[in-house]
Amino acid sequence: MARPRVALFVTCLVDLFRPAVGFASVKLLQDAGCTVEVPMAQTCCGQPGWNSGDRETARSVAAQVIETFGGYDHVVLPSGSCAATIVKDYPQMFPEGDPLHEAAVALAGRTHEIVSFLVDVMGVKRVSAKLQAQATYHDSCSGLRSLGIRDQPRALLASVEGLTLTEMEESEVCCGFGGTFCVKYPEISTVMAADKTRNAAATGAGLLLAGDLGCLMNIAGMASREGRSFRCRHVVEVLAGQTDGPAIGEG
Amino acid sequence: MSFAAPTTPSFPQNVHEALQDENLQAALRGSRGGFVLRRARARAALPEFDALRDAAAAMKDHVLASLDIYLERYEAQVTAAGGQVHWAETAEDARRIVLEICRRAEAKTVNKGKTMIAEECGINEHLEAHGIRPVETDLGEYIIQLRGEAPSHIIAPAIHVTVPQVREEFRRAHTALAPDRDLEGLDTLLREARAVLREKYFQAEVGITGANMLIAETGQSVIVTNEGNGDLSQSLPRVHIVMASLEKIVPGLEDAATLLRVLARSATGQEMAVYTTFSAGPRRAEDPDGPEEYHVVLLDNGRAKMAGTPFQPMLRCIRCGACMNHCPVYQAVGGHAYGWVYPGPMGAVLTPSLIGVEQGGHLPNASTFCGRCEEVCPMRIPLPGMMRAWREREMERGLAPATARYGLRIWGFLARRPWLYRRATGAARWVMRRMARGRGRIARLPLAGGWTGTRDFPAPQGRGFLAQWQERK
Ligand code: SF4
Numbered sequence: 001m002a003r004p005r006v007a008l009f010v011t012c013l014v015d016l017f018r019p020a021v022g023f024a025s026v027k028l029l030q031d032a033g034c035t036v037e038v039p040m041a042q043t044c045c046g047q048p049g050w051n052s053g054d055r056e057t058a059r060s061v062a063a064q065v066i067e068t069f070g071g072y073d074h075v076v077l078p079s080g081s082c083a084a085t086i087v088k089d090y091p092q093m094f095p096e097g098d099p100l101h102e103a104a105v106a107l108a109g110r111t112h113e114i115v116s117f118l119v120d121v122m123g124v125k126r127v128s129a130k131l132q133a134q135a136t137y138h139d140s141c142s143g144l145r146s147l148g149i150r151d152q153p154r155a156l157l158a159s160v161e162g163l164t165l166t167e168m169e170e171s172e173v174c175c176g177f178g179g180t181f182c183v184k185y186p187e188i189s190t191v192m193a194a195d196k197t198r199n200a201a202a203t204g205a206g207l208l209l210a211g212d213l214g215c216l217m218n219i220a221g222m223a224s225r226e227g228r229s230f231r232c233r234h235v236v237e238v239l240a241g242q243t244d245g246p247a248i249g250e251g
Numbered sequence: 252m253s254f255a256a257p258t259t260p261s262f263p264q265n266v267h268e269a270l271q272d273e274n275l276q277a278a279l280r281g282s283r284g285g286f287v288l289r290r291a292r293a294r295a296a297l298p299e300f301d302a303l304r305d306a307a308a309a310m311k312d313h314v315l316a317s318l319d320i321y322l323e324r325y326e327a328q329v330t331a332a333g334g335q336v337h338w339a340e341t342a343e344d345a346r347r348i349v350l351e352i353c354r355r356a357e358a359k360t361v362n363k364g365k366t367m368i369a370e371e372c373g374i375n376e377h378l379e380a381h382g383i384r385p386v387e388t389d390l391g392e393y394i395i396q397l398r399g400e401a402p403s404h405i406i407a408p409a410i411h412v413t414v415p416q417v418r419e420e421f422r423r424a425h426t427a428l429a430p431d432r433d434l435e436g437l438d439t440l441l442r443e444a445r446a447v448l449r450e451k452y453f454q455a456e457v458g459i460t461g462a463n464m465l466i467a468e469t470g471q472s473v474i475v476t477n478e479g480n481g482d483l484s485q486s487l488p489r490v491h492i493v494m495a496s497l498e499k500i501v502p503g504l505e506d507a508a509t510l511l512r513v514l515a516r517s518a519t520g521q522e523m524a525v526y527t528t529f530s531a532g533p534r535r536a537e538d539p540d541g542p543e544e545y546h547v548v549l550l551d552n553g554r555a556k557m558a559g560t561p562f563q564p565m566l567r568c569i570r571c572g573a574c575m576n577h578c579p580v581y582q583a584v585g586g587h588a589y590g591w592v593y594p595g596p597m598g599a600v601l602t603p604s605l606i607g608v609e610q611g612g613h614l615p616n617a618s619t620f621c622g623r624c625e626e627v628c629p630m631r632i633p634l635p636g637m638m639r640a641w642r643e644r645e646m647e648r649g650l651a652p653a654t655a656r657y658g659l660r661i662w663g664f665l666a667r668r669p670w671l672y673r674r675a676t677g678a679a680r681w682v683m684r685r686m687a688r689g690r691g692r693i694a695r696l697p698l699a700g701g702w703t704g705t706r707d708f709p710a711p712q713g714r715g716f717l718a719q720w721q722e723r724k
Contacts, residue, residue, distance in 0.1 A: 012666075015716045016676050017709065022716035038720050043666040049659050051620060053642025053651065057663035064667050145622035174579050178619025180655070185617050186701030187266055191583045192619075193706060221706035224692055249709035251691035 004122075006034040007072040009065075011079045012044035013213040018248065021213060024240035025078045025114055031240075032122040034074075041068045045077075047085040050093065051179055059093050066090070066103050074121070075111045078236050079212050080143020083113040088146050113143055114236060115211060119152040126159030129241030134164050136205040137235070138196065138219065139172045140212035153211060153235050160238060166203040170195070177218040193222040201228050207247075209235045220248040257606055259590035262613035269584040278413045279585055286576035289520025290627065297516065307513050308631040310506050311567040314498075315558060321467040321500045322549070328470025332532025334545035342372040345550050349374055349459070349492060352546055353383055356490045358456035364474065364481035365389040366461030367405055367570065368494040368550055371592045371605075374459065385459075386451045388480040390444050397424045403586030403594065406518050406572040411585045414440070448480070458488040458542070462495035463569070464510060465547070468503040471531040472547065475515065475524035482528050491530070491542035496550045498566040510569055513629035517571040553605045561640040565600050567630040574624035574634060580617055589614060596624035596634040603641050612650060615641035673717065680711040 006029055010022040022038075029036045045065055049058035065086070069075045077083045087108045094104040118124040137157065143149040157165050176182060176192025183189075196219055200208050208223070208230050210216050220232035231247035258265060269275055294300045314321055326336040339345035345368075353361060361378060363369065363385050375385045375396075387396040391409035395402060397420045402408030409417075418434045425447055434440060460481050462472040472493045474481040485491045501507050515521040534541030557563055575581040575595025586594035591611070593601050599618060603611035615638035624634045645651045665672045686693045687710030696703045713719075 010716050012676075016680060017711045019712060019714065019716035019719055022720070038717065040717060040721065041669045042717070043669055043672045044662075046666070049663055051639060051642070052655060052659055053639060053644070053646040054656070054659045054663070055643055055646070057659050061663055061666045141619065141621040141623075145626055172623075174619050174621035174623070176579070176619065178621070181617070181619045183699055183701040185263065185266065185580075186704060187263075187270055188580055188583050188617065189619075189701070190705040191270065192579050195579075217709045218706065220709050221692065221702070224707045225705065246691055246712070249692040249707060251689065251712075 003033055003035045004073040006036050006074045006076050007069050008036055008038050009042055009045070009069065009075055009077045009082070010038070011077055011082045011213070013217075014078060017217065018213055018234065020237055020242060020245050021078050021234045024234070024236040024242045025076070027240040027242065028114065028118060028127070028236055029076060031127070032118050032124050034122070037072070039068050045082040045085045046093075047082060047089070048179060050085065050089055055093070062090055062093050062104070063100060066100060066107050069107060069111075070103065073110065074117065075107065076114050076117050077111070078114045078234065079214075080113045080140050080147055080149050081212050081214065083111055084142040084146035086111040113147055113149055113211065115153045115156060115239070116143075116147060116149045119155060124156065127156055127239045127241075129239055130161040131238055131241070131243055132162040133207050134166055134203075134205045135207040135209050135238070136166050136168045136200050136203045136230075137171060138168075138175060138200070138208060138210040138215060140210050140215045141174050143211050144172060149211065153209075156239050157209070157235070163238070166205050168199040168203045168205075170199050175215045175219050177214045179214065182218060189218075190222075193218050194226070197223045197226055197228055200230060206230050207238075208232045209238060211235050216248050224249050257591040257602075257610055259602060259606070259611045259613060262588060262590060262617060265588035265590055266584050266617075269588045274413050274416060275411050275585050278411050279582060281413070282407070282410050283582050286519070286573075290517060290573060290576070291520075293516035293520040293522065297512075300513070300516065303509060303513050304629050304631055307509050307569075307629060308567055310501065310509060311630060314500055314502060315563060315566055318497065318500065318555075318558065321502060322497060324467040325465055325470055325500055328467070329532065329545070329547055332470055332545070333535075334470070334532040334547060336547045336549060339372075339548050339550045340552070342550070342552050345372040345494065345548050345552075346374060346377040348548050349494070350377060350381055350383075352490060352492055352544075353378065353457050354381075356456045356544070358383055358490070360384045360386060360451070360455040362452060362455040362458040362484040362488060363387050363389075363392070364458070364460035364476065364484040365392055365408070366459065366494050367402070367592060368461055368496055369459060370402060371496075371552065372494070372550065374494070386448075386455065388448055388452065388484050389476070390441070390478060390480075393444060393448060394420060397421075401587070401592070404572060404575060405570050405593065405595075405597075411587065452483045452487050455484075455488045457490045457492060458484040458486075459492045459494060460485050462493050462499055463514065464507055465495055465500045466502075466504060466507050467500055469531060471529045473507055473511075473527065473529050475511070475527045477519075477525045479526045482526060485528070485530055486541055489542060490544040491533075491546070493530070493545075493547045494550065495547065496552070496554055498554055498568075514569055514571050517573040517627065517629040557604050562600065562604050562637055564632050565597070565604065565637060567632055568597055568601070569630060570597075571629055573627045573629065577623040577627045579619075579621065579623070596638075597632075600632075600634055600637045600641070608641055608644055608648075609650065612641070612645055615639075673715070676715065677718075680715065683708075683710050686710070
C-alpha cells in the first residue's frame with residue numbers, strides 16, 4: 001500500500017499553547033507509515049463561531065478549512081473536539097443545496113482524531129514508548145460522545161512500557177471547559193473542574209492524560225491552583241515517548 | 252410564583268446562591284450517583300433498549316406530523332365515554348377552565364397528583380387566590396408545598412431537600428401530632444406522610460392529575476406513579492380533571508407500551524413504575540367507583556408553534572428526567588436556579604420556546620455541549636444541537652452580548668487570514684509568556700477573570716508549532 005498522505009491540522013490551541021503536541025503527532029503518524037504534511041494556511045476549525053451561534057462567521061472560517069485541507073488522503077487532528085466539528089458540524093454548516101455541501105461532506109469523511117485514526121484506520125496495535133508512571137485518563141466529551149473514542153487511547157496506552165492506567169470515577173463527565181462556557185459561567189465551570197481534579201487525585205496517579213488541549217488546560221490550571229500533585233499531558237506526548245519537556249502549565 | 256415571574260434572567264445570580272446553599276449541595280451530592288447507576292443497569296439488562304428508543308422517537312415524530320388528526324380522534328373518544336375535552340391555548344385559559352370546573356363542583360379542597368402542566372399554569376396559586384385549597388398528594392410535591400416552593404426536578408420535585416429538612420417541616424406542619432414523637436428513620440417519615448395524606452383524600456371534591464400520555468385510539472389517559480397517589484386522587488373525588496399538554500398524544504395502546512418500556516428505565520431505572528393507571532371517562536353505571544365528571548384540559552401554551560421549527564424534536568419529550576440526572580450543570584446548581592418550571596437540558600431548550608428567548612436566553616448558553624443528555628435521552632432528542640440553535644437565534648436578533656458578537660467577528664476576520672492570524676497569535680503568545688514570568692502559568696489574566704479567579708492559566712510553551720515546523724523544513 002502506498003503511504004497515505006496525511007494533513008496534520010494541529011488546531012489553534014496546540015499551535016498557540018503547546019507545540020509539543022504537534023511534534024508528537026507528527027512522530028506518531030510517521031511511525032504508523034504516513035507521509036505527513038502540515039498546510040501552512042491552517043488556523044482554526046471554526047468551532048468557537050459555530051458553538052456561539054455565529055453561523056456566518058463559522059461558515060466563512062470553515063470554507064477556508066475545506067479549501068486548505070482538500071486533496072489529502074486524510075486530515076488528522078490531535079483533538080476530538082475540533083475533529084468532531086469537521087466530521088459532524090461541517091455537513092450541517094453547508095447543508096444540501098449549498099455549493100460547498102459536497103466538499104464539506106467529503107472532508108468530513110476523510111477527517112479523524114489522531115488516536116482513533118492510528119488504531120482504527122492505520123491498524124496500530126502498539127507504540128514503542130516507555131514511561132515509568134501511573135496515569136489516569138479523562139475522556140473528553142466530543143471525542144467520546146461524537147466520535148466514539150474510548151477504547152483506542154486505552155489500548156495504545158496499555159502498550160507503553162512501564163505505564164499503568166488507573167481509571168478515575170466519572171472519567172466520562174465533562175471537566176467544565178466548554179469553550180467560552182468557562183468564562184461565561186465561571187462558577188459552574190469551577191465546580192466541574194474541581195470535581196474532575198478531585199476524582200483524578202483520588203486515583204493516586206501522578207499523571208492525567210486526555211486528548212484535547214482545552215480540557216487539559218482547564219484541568220491543569222485547576223490542579224496547579226489547588227496544589228494537586230499530578231501533572232497533565234496530552235495523550236500523544238506519552239504515546240510518542242516525548243515527555244522530557246515540562247508538563248502543561250509547568251514552564 | 253413560578254408561572255408569574257420567571258427568575259431565569261438572573262440565572263448567574265441564582266447559580267451563585269445555589270452554590271453557597273449547603274443543604275442544596277448536600278442533597279444534590281446525595282442523589283447524584285443513584286439515578287445514573289440505576290439507569291445504566293436498566294439499560295444493560297434490556298438488549299433491545301436502544302432499538303426501543305429508535306422506535307419511540309419515530310413513533311412520536313409520526314404523531315407530531317399529524318397532531319391534529321390524533322387530537323381530534325382522542326377528543327371524540329373522550330366525548331363518547333362521557334368526558335369532556337377543554338382546549339386551553341394559554342396558561343391563563345387553563346387556569347380559568349380549571350377554576351370554573353372547581354366552582355361548579357363547589358370544591359373547597361382539590362387533590363393533586365403530580366402534574367408539571369398544573370405547575371406551568373400556576374394552578375395552585377390560582378386556586379388558592381380563589382379560596383380553594385389544593386393538596387399535593389405526591390410525597391415530594393407535598394414536601395415542597397409545605398415549604399412553599401416549586402419543584403426542582405420534573406420527576407423528583409423535592410430532590411433539593413435533605414431528610415433533616417423534611418423532618419423539621421413535618422414537625423412544624425403536623426401540629427395535631429405529639430411534638431416530641433420519634434421521627435428518625437425514613438419509614439417513620441413515610442408513614443407519617445401517608446397517614447396525614449390519606450385523611451385528605453376523602454375530603455376533596457375535585458382531583459387533578461397530569462398525564463404521561465393520552466391515547467388517541469381509546470381516549471385513555473395514562474399516569475405512572477410509585478406511590479399510588481395518582482389513583483386515589485383521580486378515583487375518590489366526584490370530579491376528575493386531567494391536565495396535559497397536547498404533545499402527550501400517542502396513537503394506540505401498543506405505542507403507549509413502547510413509551511412505558513423506555514420511560515421508567517430512563518427515569519429511575521425501574522422496568523415499570525409501581526403503578527401504571529389508565530383512566531377513560533367518568534364512572535359507568537356498572538362501575539363500583541370512579542368520578543362522576545371527567546374533564547381533560549389540553550394545554551398548548553406555545554407548543555403548536557414549535558412544530559415545523561428546529562425545536563420540534565423537543566415535543567418528543569416524555570419527561571423522564573434522565574437528561575437532568577446526567578447533566579453536570581444541573582447536578583452542580585439544582586433545578587431552582589433555572590428559574591422556571593422546567594430545569595436541566597430539556598428546560599434549556601423548552602423554556603426559551605415557552606417564555607421567550609429574551610427571558611430564557613441564559614439557559615441554552617449555560618452548557619458545555621458535553622452531550623451526556625443527548626446520549627441518555629430515551630427519545631433521542633438532540634438537546635445540545637437545539638441549544639445551539641437558540642444561540643443562533645440570539646445572534647441573529649442581536650441579543651447576544653456585544654463583546655461576543657464583535658469578538659467573534661474579529662476572530663473570524665483573523666482566522667481567514669493565516670498570515671495576519673499568525674502575527675496576532677504571536678503577539679498574544681509573547682504577552683502571555685511575559686505574564687507567566689517563566690513559571691509556565693498565569694495567575695491573573697485580564698478579560699479572563701472568570702478563569703483565573705479560581706484556576707491558573709497555562710502559558711504558551713515557547714514558539715508556535717507552525718513557525719517551528721516551517722523553520723525545520
Ligand atoms: S429531554 Fe429526553 S431525557 Fe430529558 S426529560 Fe425529555 S425525554 Fe427525558
